[in-house]
Amino acid sequence: MLEVQNLTKKFKSGKGIFNITFSIKRGEVFGFLGPNGAGKSTTIRHIMGFMKPDTGYVKINELDTWKKQGEVKKYIGYLPGEIAFIEGMTGKSFLDFMTEMQGVKDLSKRNELIERLQFDVNTPIRKMSKGMKQKVGIVAAFMHDPEVIILDEPTSGLDPLMQKVFIEMVLEEKAKGKTFLMSSHSFPEIERTCDRAAIIKDGVVIAVKDIHELQSMQRKLFEVIFKNSSDANKFIHSNLQIESHEGNRVRVAIQGNYDQFIEETGKYPVQNIAIYTQSLEEVFMNYYDRSEASR
Amino acid sequence: MNFSLYKQMMKVNIKGMFNYAIGAAFYMILMVWVYPSIAKTAKPLNDMLKVMPAGMTRAFNMQSGFGSFETYISGEFYGLLFTLIVSIFCVMIPIQLIAKLVDQGSMAYLLTTPTTRGKVAFTQASVFLSGLILISAITTVCGIIGVHIFIDDSSSFHVNRFIQLNVAAFALFFALGGISFLISSLSNDEKKALGISGGIIFGFYSLDIIGKISEKVDWIKHFTIFTLYSPSEIVVGKADLTNDCAILFFIGIVAFVVSILAFRKRDLPL
Structure with a gap:
């Protein structure tokens, strides 16, 4: 068309x-x-x-x-x-x-x-x-x-x-x-x-x-607040990509690996989870960075 | 020609056009109205003109003196004020009809519809022409009516010469408008287009005056199209009217045709 x-x-x-x-x-x-x-x-x-x-x-x-x-x-x-x-x-x-x-x-x-x-x-x-x-x-x-x-x-x-x-x-x-x-x-x-x-x-x-492919490229940031800060210390030693850590508050980046994220957080009592979705702009930036790195 | 666009553009511009037309007509009537009192003092005025430098009187188209109504109106109105008023119209309106729409972006909407750029440009040129015809017609008619109302001895009034004067003026403005339209259809920036077009047209006008004031720089007149318009000579029958008008119309037609062709082929930043 x-x-x-x-x-x-x-x-x-x-x-x-x-x-x-x-x-x-x-x-x-x-x-x-x-x-x-x-x-x-x-x-x-x-x-x-x-x-x-x-x-x-x-x-x-x-x-x-x-x-x-x-x-x-x-x-x-x-x-x-x-x-x-x-x-x-x-x-x-x-x-x-x-x-x-x-x-x-x-x-x-x-x-x-x-x-x-x-x-x-x-x-x-x-x-x-x-x-x-x-x-x-x-x-x-x-x-x-x-x-x-x-x-x-x-x-x-x-x-x-x-x-x-x-x-x-x-x-x-x-x-x-x-x-x-x-x-x-x-x-x-x-x-x-x-x-x-x-x-x-x-x-x-x-x-x-394909739009689904783009969606899976989208990286999401979760902020998890644990009941105990000792749990937060243990959590950051998992395989997940940790963006920041402060007391019982951890920011973790997830890209497709939701199961692993649920499994790791499920081990400890959690007080709150908040999500920060990446903007499209940031998805691009990620994409560019990766495609440039692979060159 | 796109009739819907023509209608819309006339609607947007008609008020402006009438302002010019009414301004010119009003001034014309004023000039006619004061003529009888000037005619009484025609002799001293003519004597005064004779002692003034010849270049000066030529520059402002007053070399025919104040002897008859036609010579008076050709110098006082067609040689100066009318030329200036309508020259401004010839700079402004063509720029508004193309360059402004491109600069603002509203041209995008016209070109989104199933019409061609050639048709859009042609329609816009027709809008300008309609305005010019409107101004010329109103001025001419008001002049003729004014003479019959205010001048007792209207038998000495040469309607033919007066109409020739208006035709010559129309030819000049047609050419000037064509030049301005050409600049308009090549420009992306309204202000710049206005500057260039105004510069060229009033540059021509200044060259004409300079060429007339001093005989030494007489040759300058070959570089301005205002040379082809000489109201004071038309009224005394000394101008080569057919030739001058033909050249002016030719310049105008070429400018409009080139504008339309150029606008069809151009990249538009819409």
Whole structure:
């Protein structure tokens, strides 16, 4: 459905994207992950046909997104990373304008989306909060029922409740066979929606992984408080990776080896266990470090 | 041409366009209104012009004097104020129609829809042109109406010459707008585009004035398109109107076509 082949674009500064290749099947939700400045937005600009690749191509529905700029947009819904609207419009007049530009006649989907995201469309856009603008952007990306939806950091600015609603919306569309490309920093969002994800760094795709594989790469930190500090002293001599130890308080890093962790902690009376999940960023950092070390 | 976009862009810009049009028309009517009292003192004024350095009177397009209404309005209005007001319009609006949307990022939304960049650029150029036609039409009509209201002896008024004057002005602004539009469609930064476009257009204007003030640097006039617009000569029938206008329209058309082609091929930082 969406094919990125050997996409290369070099900027004068020497940065850019190099030989990006991946493809997304129909009905798949694909995550696009990487730190800031890694080349996510540049890749999305090529997918949207805003930039001309030096070499390689992007095809959606077998149509080259640079050469067939107009035609290919019929199949695409797009939420920009930084939303900018035309000045002097209200949410409603903007959506009306977009509906007209997209040539959509049926407004039922749009009304349903507005209902779901719960916002007042008659507010002037310049008076909207970031989250509200994001909602208008989401409606604009979904309302014409496109086959491929490209979302650049879709949940930024949304409160947790709306993030949940958004994830549900993505899953529903996915069930209808829609294809997604989604760049994100939020691991729960990627975890719950994506089938696969590409990791990009310094303009190069370093891995395209199944989401379950990524999950198992995720390292979790547990803070265990033992009833007796003598138990804590014994605990740190187990095979587990200990991050820090202070009195009866131990911080331990777990990556997949949950059984061992349960077994070791089960030997002693425990007062409290708290979990610190690693952010996606930290998962990457781990991944980079390891892939660089193995070179 | 994308009609939905045209409608929307006109809606956003119509107020600004009317401000320019009303400003120009108001000033025109004011000039017409005071003309009868100036006409009474035309002789001393003309004598005064004669003792002024020739370069000075040429620079401000007043060499035709105050003898008739057309010579008066060509010098006082078309030679100075109208040119300045509409030149500002020709710098501002084309920049707002492309470079600003690219700089802000809202261009992304226009290009997300099933339209092509060529169509977007063409539509934006049409919006500018509509504004320019609006300003020219309102000014011309107000001028003609004003003459009939305020000037008792309107039989001496040459409508033809007056319309020629407006056509020549339109041709000039079409070319200036084309240049500004070209810069706009090549720019990622609104402020920079505004600076470059303003610099070029008012640079042209200054060169024109310098070239006229001093005969020694007469050759400078070959480097500015304002040379192709000489209101004081049009009203006395001395200008090569067809030739000058043809060149100006040609410059404008080339600039607009190149703008649209360039915008189609360009990398956009959206």
